[in-house]
Amino acid sequence: MREKLESYFGFVFEKELLDEIELLGTYKKLRENELLVDLGDKMKGVPLLLEGAIKIVREDKNGEEILLYFLERGDTCASSFASAISNGKCGIRAIAEKESEIIFLPKEKLDDWLVKYKTWRNFVIDSYNIRLNEMMETIDTLAFMRMDERLYKYLRDRAQIMRETSLNTTHQEIAYDMHTSRVVVSRLLKQLENEKKVKLHRNRIEILEF
Amino acid sequence: MREKLESYFGFVFEKELLDEIELLGTYKKLRENELLVDLGDKMKGVPLLLEGAIKIVREDKNGEEILLYFLERGDTCASSFASAISNGKCGIRAIAEKESEIIFLPKEKLDDWLVKYKTWRNFVIDSYNIRLNEMMETIDTLAFMRMDERLYKYLRDRAQIMRETSLNTTHQEIAYDMHTSRVVVSRLLKQLENEKKVKLHRNRIEILEF
DNA sequence: GATGTTTTGTAACAAATGTTACTAAACATT
DNA sequence: AATGTTTAGTAACATTTGTTACAAAACATC
Incomplete structure (x- = not known):
């Protein structure tokens, strides 16, 4: 100690x-x-x-x-x-x-x-x-950010805290943290994936761009 | 002093x-x-x-x-x-x-x-x-309130601080404080007026119900 | 491999909020 | 009274976010 x-x-x-x-x-x-x-x-x-x-x-x-x-x-x-x-x-x-x-x-x-x-x-x-x-x-x-920006920031912040580039988490868990619904999170994550910012796996989100 | x-x-x-x-x-x-x-x-x-x-x-x-x-x-x-x-x-x-x-x-x-x-x-x-x-x-x-509730809370809080039941203010000023647009504020204020919670005047909002 | 559970994807729709545009009322200035 | 300015009201529409419903994929258990 x-x-x-x-x-x-x-x-x-x-x-x-x-x-x-x-x-x-x-x-x-x-x-x-x-x-x-x-x-x-x-x-x-x-x-x-x-x-x-x-x-x-x-x-x-x-x-x-x-x-x-x-x-x-x-x-x-x-x-x-x-x-x-x-x-x-x-x-x-x-x-x-x-x-x-x-x-x-x-x-x-x-x-x-x-x-x-x-x-x-x-x-x-x-x-x-x-x-x-x-x-x-x-x-x-x-107050100032839209949900998609908030989500991306959330992912980066959490990855930084965990000192990882991948997060072991579910869409539902993210939804709780951000006080929104799972469907919204899934939708926006897919959008981020299309923008090549993240890659989605089951129970894991890989962050490609910080 | x-x-x-x-x-x-x-x-x-x-x-x-x-x-x-x-x-x-x-x-x-x-x-x-x-x-x-x-x-x-x-x-x-x-x-x-x-x-x-x-x-x-x-x-x-x-x-x-x-x-x-x-x-x-x-x-x-x-x-x-x-x-x-x-x-x-x-x-x-x-x-x-x-x-x-x-x-x-x-x-x-x-x-x-x-x-x-x-x-x-x-x-x-x-x-x-x-x-x-x-x-x-x-x-x-x-995080948890909708704009109409936030507006009503804002009015009550501000009135309480001013120790008045009327606020001398404009819709635009409220919009700045709440980080929304004047049109939205006007719309919701009118709604609050219909619910008999406030009475609207030019440059003044009277709060009827706390 | 059949079955159940968890997780994810997506469509269709509903509600909330934001935007643009225009009008009218209230007030101030000349 | 005529004019300009500030403030408020409202319609029409766009965008964002939330909801419901369902299906498919991934995984776990038997």
């Missing part, structure tokens, strides 16, 4: 903070598709992502879903931070997109560290900023 | 912090429609909103706009905070929706205060959380 901590956070946090994190944090491994945070959960701490990728999804009262963004190694979940420190509920769902490793930091220390460590303050503020910017990008996508 | 500061922030900040804010902050009055922050600005500080309402708008590279949310008294602009503390650029535009009063806090003190004042830490974290939640609400609106 210390090794991975050093390798992704060694240049972010000062030594004393790394020591505290090692002492107080709990390491956890997540299987693919494992649920990390569910809607309405009260967080007892915040996760630092050491390895893997986490999908963050928003769900409204009618159970309708939409993908917000992905977390990568080095990231933390700003929404959990919010929930942990204020004892409030979390408005999102977090699912491991692939096998991942996290360190769970207990909420009791979050505020102490803000006082003690400048690097922690920077990290927290940066995390919030990154997340605000991701949200804005999501809003741009929803 | 001290009076207004006390009345909106007296229960939020401790006395020493209020003293510092009074000493180091600069008071500013904004006319209606005055531009407070523009896209790409580097912020020299963050505004605390004492009075009035500020409209926060997102613009993409093609100059297309969409309303993100409103700030009310007691709020601050999380996006400016981000920009100020990291010396980065601001990704939004902020315009006074009505005559407003703000205190501008110099960016040099933002980090110091995080160490010195627990109330400041809480305020900053709360502000980020509120903003993240607003962004999620905006995303919900874009």
Whole structure:
């Protein structure tokens, strides 16, 4: 654990903070598709992502879903931070997109560290900023792009997160993430295939052009 | 200034912090429609909103706009905070929706205060959380609602911010905020009028049902 | 290989949103 | 009063997105 901590956070946090994190944090491994945070959960701490990728999804009262963004190694979940420190509920769902490793930091220390460590303050503020910017990008996508562009962007983003040029997924799964219907996804994927941007297989989409 | 500061922030900040804010902050009055922050600005500080309402708008590279949310008294602009503390650029535009009063806090003190004042830490974290939640609400609106519902929500939200039951605005202005066309807005407004939810006048929309 | 299940393809249609074009009303200016 | 400008109303049509229905292909299981 210390090794991975050093390798992704060694240049972010000062030594004393790394020591505290090692002492107080709990390491956890997540299987693919494992649920990390569910809607309405009260967080007892915040996760630092050491390895893997986490999908963050928003769900409204009618159970309708939409993908917000992905977390990568080095990231933390700003929404959990919010929930942990204020004892409030979390408005999102977090699912491991692939096998991942996290360190769970207990909420009791979050505020102490803000006082003690400048690097922690920077990290927290940066995390919030990154997340605000991701949200804005999501809003741009929803407000300004048509479904075909959104789909292509979705495929590229997801491939990038997975560090693959092929995605193992179904049209239905994409439809859930994008909050549209499977038929629409199939139609637009076929269109992208005709434009030679992707190649379609069963349970797999190959991205030809980034 | 001290009076207004006390009345909106007296229960939020401790006395020493209020003293510092009074000493180091600069008071500013904004006319209606005055531009407070523009896209790409580097912020020299963050505004605390004492009075009035500020409209926060997102613009993409093609100059297309969409309303993100409103700030009310007691709020601050999380996006400016981000920009100020990291010396980065601001990704939004902020315009006074009505005559407003703000205190501008110099960016040099933002980090110091995080160490010195627990109330400041809480305020900053709360502000980020509120903003993240607003962004999620905006995303919900874009992803899950049809244009007619979005329009009705827009009217109610804006009226609430203005503390009025009538809005002085044009169909074109609404279209800009919602990133649609004037014709669509006129059509849907007429529909809302038929449903007795609003009453239309020239340059004014009366909201009959909240 | 027969059977059932999951995934994909596609047509036909419906609904929502966007666009163009024109008109009329309200208001302002001279 | 005549004129121009801004704002709003509406029809007709185009495009985008969503829905329903069905068939075929790929795969899994027996």
